[in-house]
Amino acid sequence: MTTGTETEEDVVHILWINAGLSCDGDSVALTAATLPSIEEIVLGALPGLPKVAVHWPLIDFESGPEQGADTFIEWYFKGERGEIDPFVLVIEGSIPNEKIKDEGYWCGFGNNPETGQPITTSEWLDRLAPQATAIVAAGTCATYGGIHAMAGNPTGAMGVADYLGWDWKSKAGLPIVNIPGCPTQPDNFSETLLYLLYQLQGNAPMIPLDDALRPTWLFGHTVHEGCDRGGFYEQGEFTTEYGSAKCLVKIGCWGPVVKCNVTKRGWMDGIGGCPNVGGICIACTMPGFPDKFMPFMDEPPGGKVSSAATSAYGGVIRKLRNVTMRTIDKEPKWRHTGERLTTGYRPPW
Ligand code: SF4
Ligand code: SF4
Structure with missing residues (x-):
């Protein structure tokens, strides 16, 4: 055009x-x-x-x-x-x-x-x-x-x-x-x-x-760092069901360790942004997606560390999260060129 x-x-x-x-x-x-x-x-x-x-x-x-x-x-x-x-x-x-x-x-x-x-x-x-x-x-x-x-x-x-x-x-x-x-x-x-x-x-x-x-x-900051629900997280108010305004980490939000700006920027024209409007972050911007985040609805390891440590010093939380972040910021090893399929697929015939 x-x-x-x-x-x-x-x-x-x-x-x-x-x-x-x-x-x-x-x-x-x-x-x-x-x-x-x-x-x-x-x-x-x-x-x-x-x-x-x-x-x-x-x-x-x-x-x-x-x-x-x-x-x-x-x-x-x-x-x-x-x-x-x-x-x-x-x-x-x-x-x-x-x-x-x-x-x-x-x-x-x-x-x-x-x-x-x-x-x-x-x-x-x-x-x-x-x-x-x-x-x-x-x-x-x-x-x-x-x-x-x-x-x-x-x-x-x-x-x-x-x-x-x-x-x-x-x-x-x-x-x-x-x-x-x-x-x-x-x-x-x-x-x-x-x-x-x-x-x-x-x-x-x-x-x-x-x-x-x-x-x-x-992509320099986490979903969590821009999330509208950050205040609830900080107060230790976590929901265990959908439809609540509280933090979603206990129903599977990966926001604390995922690099994405939609909580700041919205989905379009400033509107939406997954956890802001009630959807857990499933980490779709990450090299390890989807395998390293399955099953999506479990409480993520980053979330367990985070919610258990809300009263601890922030630097300690950041260090613990960095361990999770390094793992999920890498792709699984089967994504490569060459003549061999290493995904684990077994043909049904
Ligand atoms: S854990 Fe998820 S819902 Fe809770 S404050 Fe962080 S990004 Fe928002
Ligand atoms: S699910 Fe994807 S778009 Fe939504 S907050 Fe998480 S990484 Fe960003």
Whole structure:
């Protein structure tokens, strides 16, 4: 989608592949962004932005019946051939391991004109990653594998960094940028995209990322540190049933050890934010999700430490929580490339 006035040379293209294993929830979430909105980015309504052309299946006119899917997919071939530069590659959905089987494919995006066969999502990563100026993984599936990558899965699904390598750098020297969340908080995504566009213009320093490649200013604090129920926690008032305004830690809230800002920022336009409105935090932004947080409804280890120690000195609580935090901030070991499936899946045939 372009505004129609750009020349090829001064446009930054955004190639969005939503064909990993996912529900398209991150695409849907982005339509609710307000700080900034995707419309503001695409229409160049913010000062200092380069002109942007977004190739995004969800809204692109070229993916509709008028111009047809062939017009749309051509931008991705242009990206591979180096004919659009710079471009930011956005991946939505986890990357299944296509090497663990002899035939068929798990997921793909468009067809190979030479063979008429689908081009798998992992093949697109192989084709486009060397040409991309930046790669952004949108949502928990693309960042760390998410639900599809849990123990016992048959696809060997993994995150983009598991596939390309955690040390991968773009030709411009940028690491993969991870924006987890199930779905990603809309403004977390649009703001990070905005940051990268400013960085490409030379108007922002290198994007600051933590060890899990998340922007530090968005994922530097816990859910608990921003939660509206913090006062109840501090007073030792814990509910054991839903529908109460009290702290949810005893019914399974992982907020004390989970890095996420939705309790501060809300789900959209400042509204909501899981524990604020009565939903336990199930840790969807974390590399260890979902396996290290199962079953969700149990009182989490971080929570046991926290609620038992509310009267203890805060520094002691922080140290105890850090032990839990280090474990859950790492992915399980079966999310990897190669020809062996190690998820524990046993075929039923
Ligand atoms: S434990 Fe959960 S509900 Fe309780 S204050 Fe922390 S984040 Fe909020
Ligand atoms: S509060 Fe917890 S469950 Fe809600 S978005 Fe953040 S990490 Fe996910």
